[in-house]
Amino acid sequence: MSTEKKLKQTPSQTAGPYLHIGFLPKKVGINSSFSRELNNLILSEKTDGTRIEISGKIYDGNNEVLKDAIVEIWQVDSNGNYQSRLTKKNQYNKNFSNWGRTSCDFNTGLWKFNTIKPGIVQLNKSEILAPHIWLWIVARGINLGLYTCMYFSDENTHNRLDRNLKKLFNNSNLQSLFAVNVEKYKYEFNIHLQGNKETIFFDV
Amino acid sequence: MDFFDKNFHNSFYPIDKNIHPKSFFPDYKSSILRSPKKKFVSIDTIISDLYGNVLDKKDLGFLDNDLTRNFNKHNEPIGERIVVYGKLLDENSKPIPNSLIEIWQANSSGKYRHSGDTYKAPLDPNFGGWGRCLTDENGNYYFKTIKPGAYPWPNGGNNWRPAHIHFSIFGLSFLQRLVTQMYFEGDPLIAKCPIAQSINDKKALESLISKLDLNKSIHMDYIAYQFNIILRGDKSIPLEKSE
Numbered sequence: 053m054s055t056e057k058k059l060k061q062t063p064s065q066t067a068g069p070y071l072h073i074g075f076l077p078k079k080v081g082i083n084s085s086f087s088r089e090l091n092n093l094i095l096s097e098k099t100d101g102t103r104i105e106i107s108g109k110i111y112d113g114n115n116e117v118l119k120d121a122i123v124e125i126w127q128v129d130s131n132g133n134y135q136s137r138l139t140k141k142n143q144y145n146k147n148f149s150n151w152g153r154t155s156c157d158f159n160t161g162l163w164k165f166n167t168i169k170p171g172i173v174q175l176n177k178s179e180i181l182a183p184h185i186w187l188w189i190v191a192r193g194i195n196l197g198l199y200t201c202m203y204f205s206d207e208n209t210h211n212r213l214d215r216n217l218k219k220l221f222n223n224s225n226l227q228s229l230f231a232v233n234v235e236k237y238k239y240e241f242n243i244h245l246q247g248n249k250e251t252i253f254f255d256v
Numbered sequence: 257m258d259f260f261d262k263n264f265h266n267s268f269y270p271i272d273k274n275i276h277p278k279s280f281f282p283d284y285k286s287s288i289l290r291s292p293k294k295k296f297v298s299i300d301t302i303i304s305d306l307y308g309n310v311l312d313k314k315d316l317g318f319l320d321n322d323l324t325r326n327f328n329k330h331n332e333p334i335g336e337r338i339v340v341y342g343k344l345l346d347e348n349s350k351p352i353p354n355s356l357i358e359i360w361q362a363n364s365s366g367k368y369r370h371s372g373d374t375y376k377a378p379l380d381p382n383f384g385g386w387g388r389c390l391t392d393e394n395g396n397y398y399f400k401t402i403k404p405g406a407y408p409w410p411n412g413g414n415n416w417r418p419a420h421i422h423f424s425i426f427g428l429s430f431l432q433r434l435v436t437q438m439y440f441e442g443d444p445l446i447a448k449c450p451i452a453q454s455i456n457d458k459k460a461l462e463s464l465i466s467k468l469d470l471n472k473s474i475h476m477d478y479i480a481y482q483f484n485i486i487l488r489g490d491k492s493i494p495l496e497k498s499e
Contacts, residue, residue: 058348060272060459061487062486062487063275063457063460065452065454065455066451067422067435068451070362070370074386074422075358075360080370082327116289126303134303175301186303192290195287196271196276197434198292216302223297250293252294253294253297254298256431
């Protein structure tokens with residue numbers, strides 16, 4: 053291990069109320085010279101996997117819906133793979149970016165992604181990660197981006213074997229991590245920033 | 257650990273809690289109802305890398321990093337023309353190449369091009385306030401823009417935001433994701449701003465204040481400010497690409 057002095061991390065600051073300008077400029081009418089906005093670009097027609105829609109609302113401590121948040125997701129592809137330093141170039145899934153971004157609707161607060169059902173990750177012979185999607189949330193009033201993780205309520209068998217969920221079986225808010233299957237291929241995942249339904253957030 | 261286990265192991269130094277602002281900081285009113293109350297759950301098995309697949313070089317417009325020209329309708333935007341540049345590094349002083357950096361800001365009168373901004377100051381028809389770039393192979397980034405103005409904001413008192421530029425930084429991993437704000441050297445409003453002051457550590461706050469750098473100014477045109485950004489470092493020994 054190196055004994056060199058580490059540099060100090062740059063501190064976070066809130067994204068504030070005007071974050072759409074930076075994250076999704078077309079949403080606030082800024083059409084400048086750029087060619088590709090990073091809005092909901094996670095998949096293409098060629099992507100393998102089961103198409104699903106995930107959506108939800110984010111609630112504050114007064115149970116009011118946030119209408120100004122940005123949500124980003126990270127997930128593996130339908131085979132449980134993603135692109136990392138350890139992935140060989142020829143194993144990259146060119147038709148799936150693992151990452152997506154959207155915003156809450158200005159009127160209803162609803163956020164929504166069209167993506168694919170993530171696969172199971174076989175960590176080793178006996179341990180897995182059940183299908184799951186990571187979410188990262190920023191907004192006015194959020195000083196440090198919040199990480200949470202969405203699991204599927206209709207994946208009980210796999211959820212029981214999930215290495216991360218196993219450690220949370222005693223957490224009274226465990227249910228907050230399960231998206232509800234509202235109709236075929238549609239999942240609802242609501243997030244509560246405070247209160248007795250407070251979502252489990254992660255220190256990653 | 258076999259291949260998949262390694263691939264899902266979080267090898268980053270933790271988020272430094274002494275440096276980042278607390279979620280709940282009541283002087284900043286919006287944080288009161290939007291800050292989780294429960295302790296965050298630690299986890300170390302996670303998708304960690306996000307390997308250069310968010311945005312390709314070919315997806316960048318050639319004026320994406322020049323805010324003085326990328327919304328230009330007919331004329332130059334009004335205001336002090338500035339270069340904002342710096343290096344993106346991790347805690348191990350290792351430059352982070354090919355990372356997307358997005359910025360957004362108010363115009364020179366302190367007005368954002370956003371339906372939610374009700375400040376009376378005028379919009380500038382030649383300024384959008386959006387930009388982005390990828391860091392080069394040595395972690396350098398570079399923007400040309402207009403120095404943003406200060407502006408009043410609703411926080412229950414006589415509150416003025418110091419001039420600032422918002423930054424969204426990707427790094428090479430989902431775990432390095434950072435949103436922050438860059439301030440300007442010598443601004444007396446920094447000491448009075450609850451958002452800036454939500455950072456408890458004085459040195460950490462200073463690290464958000466860009467430094468005037470006349471050496472990087474462009475003769476008779478742009479004055480320059482330097483702002484370096486440090487993301488979480490990888491504590492594992494750098495892994496050789498297999499084969």
